[in-house]
Amino acid sequence: MKLTTTFTAALFGLSALSLAAPAMADQLADVQEAGKIVTATDMHYAPFDMIVDGEYQGMTKDLFDGVTAELGVTPVYQDIPWTAELPGLEVGKFDIVIAPVTITPERLERYTFTLPIADATVSLIKPAGSDLVKPEDIAGKTVGVQQGTAQFKQLQTFGDSLGGITIKEYGTNDEAFADLGAGRLDAVAASMPNATTLVKARPEQFALFEPAQFGEPTYFGWVLRPGEDSASLAAAINDALLKMTDDGRVKEIQEKWLGAYTELPREVPGS
Amino acid sequence: MDVSIFAEYGPRLLSGFGLTILCWLLGTVLGAALGLLIAVAQRYGGRSVRWVLQTYIEVIRGTPFLVQLFLLYYGGPMIGLRLDPLPAGLLGLTIYGSPYFAEIFRSAFRAVPLGLIEAGRAIGMPELAIVRRILLPVGLVSALPALVNFSIILTKETVILSIITVPELMYQTQYMATMTFTYLEGYLALALFFWGFVEVISRLGRRLERRITRHLIERS
Amino acid sequence: MFSLSTFLDAFWPLTLAARYTLLVSGLGIALGLVIGAFVCVLALSKSRAARTVAALWVSYLRGVPMLVQLLVVFFLLPVIGINVPAIVAAVVTTAIVASAYISEIWRGAILALPRGQTEAAIAIGMRPRDTWTRIILPQAVALSIPQLINELILLVKASSLVSVVGVMEITRASQAQAGVTFRPLEAYLAAACLYLVINLCLAALGRWLEHRMAV
Numbered sequence: 134m135k136l137t138t139t140f141t142a143a144l145f146g147l148s149a150l151s152l153a154a155p156a157m158a159d160q161l162a163d164v165q166e167a168g169k170i171v172t173a174t175d176m177h178y179a180p181f182d183m184i185v186d187g188e189y190q191g192m193t194k195d196l197f198d199g200v201t202a203e204l205g206v207t208p209v210y211q212d213i214p215w216t217a218e219l220p221g222l223e224v225g226k227f228d229i230v231i232a233p234v235t236i237t238p239e240r241l242e243r244y245t246f247t248l249p250i251a252d253a254t255v256s257l258i259k260p261a262g263s264d265l266v267k268p269e270d271i272a273g274k275t276v277g278v279q280q281g282t283a284q285f286k287q288l289q290t291f292g293d294s295l296g297g298i299t300i301k302e303y304g305t306n307d308e309a310f311a312d313l314g315a316g317r318l319d320a321v322a323a324s325m326p327n328a329t330t331l332v333k334a335r336p337e338q339f340a341l342f343e344p345a346q347f348g349e350p351t352y353f354g355w356v357l358r359p360g361e362d363s364a365s366l367a368a369a370i371n372d373a374l375l376k377m378t379d380d381g382r383v384k385e386i387q388e389k390w391l392g393a394y395t396e397l398p399r400e401v402p403g404s
Numbered sequence: 405m406d407v408s409i410f411a412e413y414g415p416r417l418l419s420g421f422g423l424t425i426l427c428w429l430l431g432t433v434l435g436a437a438l439g440l441l442i443a444v445a446q447r448y449g450g451r452s453v454r455w456v457l458q459t460y461i462e463v464i465r466g467t468p469f470l471v472q473l474f475l476l477y478y479g480g481p482m483i484g485l486r487l488d489p490l491p492a493g494l495l496g497l498t499i500y501g502s503p504y505f506a507e508i509f510r511s512a513f514r515a516v517p518l519g520l521i522e523a524g525r526a527i528g529m530p531e532l533a534i535v536r537r538i539l540l541p542v543g544l545v546s547a548l549p550a551l552v553n554f555s556i557i558l559t560k561e562t563v564i565l566s567i568i569t570v571p572e573l574m575y576q577t578q579y580m581a582t583m584t585f586t587y588l589e590g591y592l593a594l595a596l597f598f599w600g601f602v603e604v605i606s607r608l609g610r611r612l613e614r615r616i617t618r619h620l621i622e623r624s
Numbered sequence: 625m626f627s628l629s630t631f632l633d634a635f636w637p638l639t640l641a642a643r644y645t646l647l648v649s650g651l652g653i654a655l656g657l658v659i660g661a662f663v664c665v666l667a668l669s670k671s672r673a674a675r676t677v678a679a680l681w682v683s684y685l686r687g688v689p690m691l692v693q694l695l696v697v698f699f700l701l702p703v704i705g706i707n708v709p710a711i712v713a714a715v716v717t718t719a720i721v722a723s724a725y726i727s728e729i730w731r732g733a734i735l736a737l738p739r740g741q742t743e744a745a746i747a748i749g750m751r752p753r754d755t756w757t758r759i760i761l762p763q764a765v766a767l768s769i770p771q772l773i774n775e776l777i778l779l780v781k782a783s784s785l786v787s788v789v790g791v792m793e794i795t796r797a798s799q800a801q802a803g804v805t806f807r808p809l810e811a812y813l814a815a816a817c818l819y820l821v822i823n824l825c826l827a828a829l830g831r832w833l834e835h836r837m838a839v
Contacts, residue, residue, distance in 0.1 A: 217698075424649040
């Protein structure tokens, strides 16, 4: 880990200045002293993050507004494409990535996650009018998925259990959905909230499988840098999330954006 | 740095680099060929042909490659044009490059001394022979630096093929990055690959230039 | 299939985003002209070291994709304690990338001037400074106008990359639009139209300038 961080500094021509020894020790104190927390999210992932009439809105924003009110700091929202989010977090460009990131064992080794903020279980979408009905029907078919995601790994495992499927990987879900619309794919695997929103927005073109979900239940969380520095901030955010769960604010926000409430684990799964 | 990552993903990166070179090479050759056709048609075509070609040039040059490729690949099936990623990528590169190549050829043709062409006509050469034996050989010499320059610009446009899932270098680098979280290492590798690639092309270009202009340098 | 209303609705947000496209490419080329002139001086200098610096500058900036360079500028500066806003990182990167191409354009234009003119200036006793400001530069600038406009058009299109550091320009805005409507084709087509309008205006400006400054 340390080697990687040092390499990161060296990569940008700064081998002398090691990132491994940052000056701050307590990110919560730093954030509270500054009075603001700098975030990054990819603002085109409905219903979590989107821009409507030039305004940032979505489930992530409502949740994070609540959390920052509890922490007594002002959130600074930035639209950063997914590919630049984790590298930017690693070099300290932002305090936290609030794009919904699926919590996986591999990622837990590399980053600190907050408590789950939503259900990320993988769902299958098909073109409206397709003959396929249940998830098992994708055996031998071509299925699209976003590259390197937790959904990709689940799809791979599920496909193997069916005796093989052809998986096509895309940079973002946008392209996978576009290719499903263009007729090159039989199905697309995406997280449940994103899939539901897509089908609601374009019912004439897309439909969900029945049942839509397969595989293990997984969850979205927010991402902080690993290590001691972020421990205080992660704990404070988790406390705020639990408080909001207990007083019904999380339920309200989920119903507003997802149309239903799913109770979420009260600890980070797999940690 | 975790070297084992490059051991594991090295073959993928190499195959990506190979495909990047292939796409660049075919895209450049086909784009230049189409550009040459356009330049010749502009020279000899009628008014309406010239107007259509000029519109084509303005539209293609005026829009980003990313947008063109997205519309071609994902929008094509709407009008019955359903291509696989690689053919779509090559067609996209060819179309994107052609107006720039056409402009390079057009100005190179204009730089050919009129006297040469008139001399050709005077001795009864047909127009096709004038193109083949006067315009092209003389024009290509003066167009070479611009051709090399634009082909260098095209190397970097190939990374955009990743959005239509052509498994070239950018696609493979992103694959490695998202699987292993080695984003910064991945981008560094990408930067080095391209820097080296472009250096090689420009060196070859300069050598070629020296070779074909040898006859123009006075022997002392 | 194709939704005309989604296509038309996309225009207003994209037009707002076009301000950033114009800001980044406009400031980028303005700064790029200054840095490019400086690099060009180095490249034409008699000092071998200066020429090497210029050659490395041009080779690195032309060789490495702009996307990667943006990430370097954006992620490097905070490490040494300079936390520049995204828009500054975008303009600075665009400017230094442009400087590499512009210095080459100017070097080419200066070298293309007939040597006889400089020799004539020296022969009639003109000082070197006057030779540059009265003979070489005015002609070189006029000669380079078409290529500089071309470079600006390329920059307008390349500015779509600055979305990676969080600048909401045309391409990013069309992605955001598609994220809400789930209709990417309509949004991208609208983006294509806007880029085309901007670049047709620039091309027209270029022809007008070329005509006016014709030597």
